Amino acid sequence: MIESQSPAKLRHSLGPLNRSEDEQRAFFLAVLERAQQAETKAGTVERCFAVAGSFIKVKFAGNMLAQLFTAALAHLEVPPTSRADAVFHIWDSKSSGIEMVPPPWSRACFTHRGDIWTMRSQQFKSAYLLGEYALNLFDTATATGVYWTQSAERLPAWAKSSPMRCLFHWWAETKGYQLMHAAAVGTEVGAVLISAKGGMGKSTTSLSCLDKGLTYIGDDYVIVQLDPFPKVHSLYCTAKLNWDQMAWFPRFSDSVKNHNRRESEKAVMHLYPEMRERIMRSLPLSAVLTPRISGRQQTELAEISPPALQQAIGLTTMWQLPHTGRHTQHFISRLIESLPGLCLSLGYNLDSIADTIVRLLANPTGEAKHFPNKNRNKELTSHPLVSVIVPVYNGARFLPESVASILVQNYPNIEIVVVDDGSTDGIDNMVQRLPVDVRLVKQDRTIGLAAARNCGILEASGEFITFLDVENLWPEGNLQIMLALLSEDGGCDVVQGWGQMLKADAATSPHDSVGFSEESFSQYLTAAIYRREVFQTAGLFDETLGAGDDTDWFSRAREHGLKLRQVDQVTLLVRRHDSDKLRGKSLRELNTLKVLKDALDRKRAKSV
Template identity: 35%
Template structure:
């Protein structure tokens, strides 16, 4: 597929046949069936995402080591009627080529990857930059398709947070929103950590693994505003700048890509090393906005729900295809319903979980 340098929205949308997105989805679905036959059948995995049972059907096993470890803490026994099925395949191992794209190079959204003219109320189509992966979803049939040319193109960050686009678009219809945020806490309640890269969000979340607190996320998680604001763990992974891993020495054994830290962030698989520290869900008692304070001590300062939404929404909407006004409304509802604070992160790492634990122990409402 050709990566465009620019996009012309009006020209791209005006010449698309309304049936084209469905026809393309169906044609790719036939390609998946061919890949499945070539692989002598499918390999199935089942997961519980925010209370919803989903099935991943792999044509062969090549993708499994790359796309399932991050979800391992949510794996369940097979169910007869999953709510969502996602079919996954790669061309290299299945010897099944993808169809040539029926759209022009100007149809790619330059940042999020949606294919202009191939997204409707029923069909979602997007191309993921970096991994060169195609994601499709038929909302009417609760059926997704994920394709990539070869596992060699899967970057480490995709291994740490796979299938974000399909999960985001499908769950959004069910009042569950995938957000760019961390989450830590206790079974009776915890905090959402909202902030862009470099704010101290990952450090704050991962530091809590060496404390009385539990872990749900450092980068992506699920939230729902109803009936009460709740966070759901999605991936059991964490990421840290390679030149900063020594600040979290207790996580050294959890680094998955130690041989590539010269070009990648450290990628942690928490479930493999600290399975007892993961919480799959808990009520959201507060939103914290980490800021690097440059001081020794970590402190909290009350702030507004507007500040929390500003820290949470832009990075979520920029990173996740299919995110629109419904997503923004869910994030706003959560921010409006819980107290919000700046978490002024100090240099003494152990003070971060201590400060969060103290806030939760005070019985915030």
């Protein structure tokens, strides 16, 4: 059985322990064999679905998962056919009596979105979804997928409202399509794609439009095709909404299927067959929208910059789906470049939502011309995603200023990952008040700074990774300079600058410089930018040290032959304050001697 707890402490040895391609192939084949054994023992229930112009055959081991999963796909079901563009095998151990193969990883390798740290094959995709206790595997060469969970009875409602989404995601990529965390509604002439993080009005928009007679493609996940022209395909005939908002849509109240889980889940509606006349399988795309709640009465269209639109619709998809990366960013950039893109400023008059979208669909190009920004920025694809990891432990008061120092970099493609290390000072409320969307990853207990950084690395989506401890700041222009240096030297793995010590002094200025940057500590992890791959090569940070993990990591990086470039400029502003845990620490307490001893031990081991 695969453990389902949140990720535990991550040892720095995780990096070099990546599983080989042969090991990952062997694991996939072993799990596939178990799935087929489960089908033989429990009886195969075979269903076929027409998805985005292809036929997907799904083989269930017994009736239980077949009943739970097919309701969300009922509008796409077709009679059995010998043709299959992909085959998914679905099973659980409890009902079939067939146990899972022991996995070649520990639970420390799991991430919140599903990636498994040591499983990096491009052919054999893998993900473990903590919230569903479910393993997903997919062979991109044969379009064969496997979904396993220990017990179908334990699955939450969202797993049944969007079943097998990892398998559909990976299959869609093999076709050149993209599964997106988005809604889509339309008329007979086309559809709009509506995407944003949760709580921004995406579901309210799609249900308001369906309620007023518009056609419905999907509420939470849809498949988008770019060539030969942008098109959106339906995947699930379900919708999710907060329970208190169900009063706005009494028409759909009988479609709710999870009344017994009101305390822990959103209301999940199954819209088929009642809405069969309004649910469309596919429509051409006419525009891309991201909603924002305005507080005004009427819904209106508003301008949004291309980078802001990219952030709004790109990051929410990348945060939801495992193994997304630069190829996902490139797809979404092309989508934005090919269609009008606008902000949908939502008013509290729900009728005005559908009216606004109908007007837009009647003349999408004309409506977009009301705004000077046409969203056709060809530079979107040239800016790789940079993930900024911000560990926080009871530092909510510092967060707005540290995030502001990230935003003034004026880099158009940034992902901010805030890792809450068990804070008790209202970090959730502070994150909600930030002027930018960030990803908040919460730990149930305090695990330490190195472990929080490791967690951030595993959760990050970017090609490049950098760190900013919550009490510190970046100089203006810092990110652009470091990224340019790293990009111009293809053989360089890390660019590192200096840290400038600051001291808060309310009597003079917000922060005063202390000493010279060149005389400061030379191994600040947070004064550097890294290619993502370096943490696969040299490993993660050593969580056993408590302090000194920065010196230890740079020592291991050099031992592994990574190229580190030191630049003669300040790239980090280090704020010292009364609660600083490192104030007054001795060399022994800072683990300096242990780091040196570990480095010598590794050198001696190599020479033996």
